[in-house]
Amino acid sequence: MTERYDCIVVGAGPAGAAAAFTLAKAGLDVVVFERGEYPGAKNMFGGILYSTVLNRLMPGFWADAPVERHVVKRRYSFVSNDSEAAFDIRLDAFNRPPFNNSFTTLRARFDRWFAAKAEEAGALVVTGAVVDDLIIKDGAVAGVRVRMEGGEVFADVVIIAEGANSLLAEKAGLKPKPDSANMSLGVKEIISLPKGVIDDRFGLEDAEGAAVEFFGEALGPGVPGGGFIYTNQESLSVGIACPISALKEKGIKPNGLIDGFKRHPAVSRLIRGGATEEYLAHIIPEGGYNAMPELVTGGALLAGDCAGFVNPSLYKEGSNLAMASGVMAAETVMEAKSRGDFSKKTLEGYVKRLEESFVLKDLRRYKDAPDVLRSTTGLFKDYPEAVMEMLTRHFTISEESKADAHKELKRILKGRVSLLRLAGDVLRLRKFVR
Ligand SMILES: Cc1cc2nc3c(=O)[nH]c(=O)nc-3n(C[C@H](O)[C@H](O)[C@H](O)COP(=O)(O)OP(=O)(O)OC[C@H]3O[C@@H](n4cnc5c(N)ncnc54)[C@H](O)[C@@H]3O)c2cc1C
Known part of the structure; x- marks a missing residue:
């Protein structure tokens, strides 16, 4: 491994992989450090990949990518403790490319594929590599310390895309410790069922998919948050999200919440007969615009969940904001390289790009949602x-x-x-x- 790169990317989630792909395609020398045994090994999300940005990077990507189904059917279900009032939308336009840019996806497969695409473009992806520290020189970020032999690696600039659990950015003082009022905990089970059963139960054919969102008393009376069921080819992604502050206040255990959700009659009849294959949990930064950290410092930029880019309104988007910010971080790095200047002032161009895009326009619009x-x-x-x-x-x-x-x-x-x-x-x- 050479010890100096144009750019180091920390994390091979959607933000990091999008940044690395963009930089490598432009011919920059880029290395990605990913702590997982492979990209996606430890990652989870609810399950809908929003792909406008990905489709720009790789038009028609769905023909090659391990996506499960495209979402043609959405159901918004308002529940009390035992009943349900629901609103169903099924739009045939979503059955045609680009499939409304909404695909159910399992992260362990998708992240691995996306990182491989960055590698094909010329990035070096190092897995099983935990970045423990940023190296600071003359007041600016100059590289990273990786938990491996010869672990000091230098670059002109570092894109920090380490996700919501941003230990690195916090340690370097780029972000304050998270406020539990701004974080939710997501818990999800992957429940297997035969494809035919899923198709019949949700009214689907071939690669069509459904997304069901549950509101109201989905998590129990007075417990804030919501639940979801998304259809994969031969499994369902079934989960809940609840503010961590509410869990603490009410002394609730998250596994109790998902068990209660699965027992709700509106949910139990959709998952009946399924077997739980995996149990996953992850935090979601839901503070929105008002909780955003500083996005750049000399020699470093924050992208994706690490920067708090999750739309906290009813849209619940994160994957597309992560990829968009990864691409914009990469474009800013390319501009800085052409100027030979990686100062905070030059990297502020990233914030300008974000301000002009849907990322900060949407976050600002929904700033009061939390x-x-x-x-x-x-x-x-x-x-x-x-x-x-x-x-x-x-x-x-x-x-x-x-x-x-x-x-x-x-x-x-x-x-x-x-x-x-x-x-x-x-x-x-x-x-x-x-
Ligand atoms: C329960 C839940 C449901 C969600 N549902 C949806 C949804 O349906 N649709 C949607 O669009 N979004 C959803 N989101 C949000 C979405 O998952 C995120 O916005 C998105 O994954 C952010 O991508 P990222 O690349 O910034 O971070 P991540 O996906 O978290 O990737 C960060 C990567 O960095 C690696 N890493 C971390 N620290 C280090 C380190 N020190 N050294 C090396 N590597 C490191 C991690 O292993 C990981 O691979 C959901 C999130 C949760 C938790």
Whole structure:
């Protein structure tokens, strides 16, 4: 291994692999250090890869990449403790390339493939290599210390794409310690089922996929967060995400939460007969724009989850923001190289690029989403209960006159939540679902 590179990338997740691919294609000398035994070995996400950026890097990538299914069907399911009201969307346009840039994916396979593409482009990917420290010289990042023999490696610039658990960036003082109010814990099981059963149960054919999101009391009464089921070819990704602060406050164990979610009737009938193959857990930085760290320093840039680039609104995107930021970090490095200047001032071009892209435009737009969600406690108990009681009443066949039934609906709503509180919550929520 040469000891000096144009660029070092820490982490071979979507952000790091996108950065390395872009740099290597442009002919720069780039090395990626990945702590996993192979890229993706320790990685997890819910399961929908958003691929606009990837499709720009490798048009038609799905023909080659290990994606599971393209998502044609979305279901938003609002649940109380035992009932469900759901909204289904199935759009045929999503059945044609580029398949709405939404593919269910298993990270252990996808990350390995993406890193191999960066290698084919000319990057060196070193696995089983934990980066322990940044090397600082004259006040700027000059390289990294890797946990291996001869572990000091130098470069003009380092792209830190180590994910949400950003020990390296924290240790170097580039990021404060995470505030548990801004982090969620995601827990997921991969549950195997035969393809035919999945197709029948979710109304799918061939490579079509479905994504079901659960809101309301999915995690138990008053527990904030949500659940999901995404269809793979021969398995389901079944999981939940809940703010870590709520877990602490309520003294809840995450495995108890996913067990409860799987027992909910709206969930149990979709996973019935399946066998749990894998259990995975990971943190999600959900603080959004207001929790973003400094994105550059002399000789280094932060990309992906390490920079907090996860859309905390209902869109729940992270993979595309990670890849977009990886590409923009690489483009900034290329510009800095052409100027021979890797100072913080030159690398600030990265922030400008991000500001002009959907990454920071979206994060800024939804900057209040984390606070709104945290403070709208009715979303996770009072409202689901009120909605279900009203729906039950509305759809119950009886000999009561419709006028009396409608009066009763108003009485139920008023009895459950004050109209003033409801109006306030609707106004606040409107800002982050639009
Ligand atoms: C439960 C859950 C559900 C999610 N669902 C979705 C979804 O459905 N769709 C979506 O788009 N996004 C989703 N996300 C978010 C998405 O996973 C992330 O935004 C995305 O993976 C970020 O990519 P990244 O490359 O920045 O970080 P990561 O994917 O975390 O990759 C970081 C890499 O760095 C490596 N690394 C870390 N430290 C070191 C070190 N010191 N030395 C060497 N290597 C190191 C890690 O092993 C890893 O390979 C979800 C996240 C979670 C946790």
